[in-house]
Amino acid sequence: MLAPALTSYGTAAPYINGGDVQNRGFEFAVNWHDKIGKDFTYGMNVNLTYNKNKVTRIANEEGVIHGASHVLSQNTQEMYRAEVGYPIGYFYGYKTEGIFQNQAQIEEYIAAGKGVFEGARPGDVIFADLNQDGVIDENDKTMIGNPHPDFVMGFSMNFGYKGFDLSLTATGAFGHQIAKAYRNFADTRYDNYTREVFDRWMGEGTSDKWPRLTYGTEINYQYISDIWIENADYVKLQNVTLGYDFKKLFPKMPLGQARLYVTAQNLFTITGYSGMDPEVGYGGDRTNGDGNWASGIDLGFYPSPRTYLIGVNLKF
Numbered sequence: 453m454l455a456p457a458l459t460s461y462g463t464a465a466p467y468i469n470g471g472d473v474q475n476r477g478f479e480f481a482v483n484w485h486d487k488i489g490k491d492f493t494y495g496m497n498v499n500l501t502y503n504k505n506k507v508t509r510i511a512n513e514e515g516v517i518h519g520a521s522h523v524l525s526q527n528t529q530e531m532y533r534a535e536v537g538y539p540i541g542y543f544y545g546y547k548t549e550g551i552f553q554n555q556a557q558i559e560e561y562i563a564a565g566k567g568v569f570e571g572a573r574p575g576d577v578i579f580a581d582l583n584q585d586g587v588i589d590e591n592d593k594t595m596i597g598n599p600h601p602d603f604v605m606g607f608s609m610n611f612g613y614k615g616f617d618l619s620l621t622a623t624g625a626f627g628h629q630i631a632k633a634y635r636n637f638a639d640t641r642y643d644n645y646t647r648e649v650f651d652r653w654m655g656e657g658t659s660d661k662w663p664r665l666t667y668g669t670e671i672n673y674q675y676i677s678d679i680w681i682e683n684a685d686y687v688k689l690q691n692v693t694l695g696y697d698f699k700k701l702f703p704k705m706p707l708g709q710a711r712l713y714v715t716a717q718n719l720f721t722i723t724g725y726s727g728m729d730p731e732v733g734y735g736g737d738r739t740n741g742d743g744n745w746a747s748g749i750d751l752g753f754y755p756s757p758r759t760y761l762i763g764v765n766l767k768f
Contacts, residue, residue, distance in 0.1 A: 470517060471510040473540050477503035493612040501604045505539045519544075519746060524633045524676060527669055531631060531676040532599075532746045541746045543597035543631055545676030546588070547580040550660045551653050567592065569671060575653040575664030577672045577679065597681040599748025602627030605687075615700030617693075617713075624687040625731075631680050632727045632750040648726070684748070686723035686730040692716045695765075708767035715761040729755035 478501070485495040510517055519532040519541070532541045552558050554574050561568050567581035567588035582592045605624040611617065635644050653659040661679055663672035695713030699705060723730045732753040 469511070471534065471536075472508045474506050474508045475503055476506075477501060491614050495610045497606070497608045499606045502602060503600070503604070504602075505600045507534050507536050507538060507540050510534065510536050517745075523749065524631060524680060524751070525635070525674075527674055528676055532749070534745060538595060539598045539600050541599055541748070542595050543599065543629065543676075543681055543748075545593055545596045545678065545680075547582065547592075547594060547596060548677050548679055549578040549580050551663055552576050552578055553656045553660075573664075574656070577663050577675075577677060579675070579677065596676075596678040597629035597631065597748075598627075599630065599746075600628055601625035615697045617695045617697075617711075619691070619693045620689065621691040622687060622689050624685075626685045628684055628748065629681050630684040630725060630727065630730065630732060630748045630750050632682055632725075633680055634727075634750075634752050646726075682725055682727070684723070684725045684730040684732075686721055686725065688721045688731065689719045690717065692719055706768075709765055711765040713763050713765070715763070717759045717761070718756045719758060727753070729753060731756065 479499065480501075481497070481499040483495075483497050485493075487493040515536040517534040519530040519534075521529050524531050531543060531545060533544050534540045535542070552561075552572060552574050558568060558572050558574070561578070565586045566584075567579070567586050569576070569579070569588055579588045580592065581588055582594060585591070603624075603626045605622075605626070607622045607624075608620065610619040634646050648662060649665075651659055652662040653664045663670075663679075666672070693713055693715045695711050698710040698712065699707060702710075721730065727750045732748060732750045
């Protein structure tokens with residue numbers, strides 16, 4: 453981070469070691485290799501890692517390094533930060549309690565002393581008044597997601613039988629969230645959308661998550677809230693390879709190995725995440741250095757391609 457410095461110094465502040473991050477966890481691994489008879493061999497590897505990430509020190513009085521603004525879209529405030537006691541780069545914003553379905557519901561909230569933005573209408577997001585002071589403001593913002601998985605898994609299996617070989621490799625991550633937005637939602641209702649737009653509020657009872665569409669800048673979409681945060685657990689089959697060594701069929705050929713194989717990479721992903729690929733890093737702007745410690749932000753992250761390969765291994 454940049455060291456705090458008065459603007460009267462006339463030059464940029466130097467970079468300093470801005471804090472400390474603690475990672476605690478464990479790793480578990482099991483390997484097994486065996487054979488059945490003299491022709492069939494098999495093996496398996498499973499590894500599981502648990503990690504808890506926490507910032508323990510920030511080198512300023514506030515104890516916070518603020519993330520960049522205008523990341524999820526233009527005119528949006530910071531959505532991630534580094535703060536003592538929290539995971540580095542955690543998602544910061546408002547929690548929500550659904551969508552106002554009618555005017556009577558809005559008036560009930562006001563009568564009960566719950567915070568409601570001025571000019572709220574049916575179809576607007578209900579932002580949670582966490583401190584119960586009757587006002588929705590910066591004091592109601594909190595942690596709304598963690599981009600760091602609790603668990604990361606790796607799994608592989610291999611089989612061999614009379615010249616045939618088959619191997620599979622899979623990975624997975626669990627217990628983390630992704631912030632996703634694929635459009636500039638502070639513009640007009642005619643901007644590009646994903647198909648989620650069909651689930652928007654269009655009248656009482658039609659949606660309890662996605663608000664009504666509006667012209668121009670609107671807090672429903674402009675304010676960072678948990679409507680943009682999704683659980684991102686996944687299991688991905690990364691590689692499947694099937695091969696055959698023709699040396700087993702023609703033992704007198706003048707080669708040590710003549711293996712033909714086919715490989716499928718990134719064959720499928722099991723996930724509830726609605727984006728293109730749950731295995732994202734960061735899709736924001738790193739030019740100012742703020743993005744170096746942020747992760748899990750999907751602004752249209754290009755997914756890993758599915759590829760098919762045919763190859764030959766020859767040993768002389």
